[in-house]
Amino acid sequence: MSNLPPQEPQELAWIQRAQRGEREAFGFLVERYQRRVFSQVFHLVRKRDEVEDIVQEVLIKAFRAIRSYNFQSPFGAWLSRVAVNHCYDYLRKERASRVSYYWQMGEESVRRIEARAENFERHHLDPEQQATLRDLVGKLLDRAPAEDRVLLGMKELEGLSVEEIAEILKLKQGTVKVRLHRARKRMFEDWKRWRQGR
Numbered sequence: 001m002s003n004l005p006p007q008e009p010q011e012l013a014w015i016q017r018a019q020r021g022e023r024e025a026f027g028f029l030v031e032r033y034q035r036r037v038f039s040q041v042f043h044l045v046r047k048r049d050e051v052e053d054i055v056q057e058v059l060i061k062a063f064r065a066i067r068s069y070n071f072q073s074p075f076g077a078w079l080s081r082v083a084v085n086h087c088y089d090y091l092r093k094e095r096a097s098r099v100s101y102y103w104q105m106g107e108e109s110v111r112r113i114e115a116r117a118e119n120f121e122r123h124h125l126d127p128e129q130q131a132t133l134r135d136l137v138g139k140l141l142d143r144a145p146a147e148d149r150v151l152l153g154m155k156e157l158e159g160l161s162v163e164e165i166a167e168i169l170k171l172k173q174g175t176v177k178v179r180l181h182r183a184r185k186r187m188f189e190d191w192k193r194w195r196q197g198r
Contacts, residue, residue: 014029015029015075018066023063029079030059037059038051039158040080041054041055041058041083062082065082077164080168088147091149143190145186147179152180162177
């Protein structure tokens with residue numbers, strides 16, 4: 001058994017009722033976790049026009065699978081795992097069906113990205129530069145393999161700890177650390193290749 005904090009009695013009651021098929025009880029869980037799921041999906045998928053549909057798919061999948069929830073980890077972690085796995089599947093399919101290259105960006109976008117990178121190196125970022133840097137990271141994430149995007153999204157955008165990521169993905173903490181390191185390295189190499197190609 002995990003040494004995670006116990007869940008509150010009201011939430012446990014909702015889960016047990018939802019496991020018996022009560023939609024109203026699952027609705028209470030949705031109200032509690034909807035914002036978290038929406039945020040995770042948005043940071044992983046990064047397509048505003050598709051996030052709402054994907055969140056609905058995640059919640060339907062969670063309702064259908066809630067009987068498999070075994071109370072060994074917090075419900076929020078279980079629901080996050082459902083969301084991450086669904087997003088991972090979506091990203092793999094989406095990645096296989098498109099190709100995105102930096103040289104397809106407009107000249108103004110390229111100039112803004114280069115300016116952001118230079119400002120980042122100086123460590124003096126005003127709000128506009130921070131927004132530009134976030135845009136650069138977004139473009140790099142869009143190009144990243146699905147597994148990298150999931151890990152980096154959870155760590156860098158969601159702010160989850162290595163322990164939380166390990167719990168959600170059912171991996172050892174050491175494995176998460178290694179994969180995060182490799183994902184960051186691949187993203188940095190991708191950025192360098194793009195800079196050299198200019």
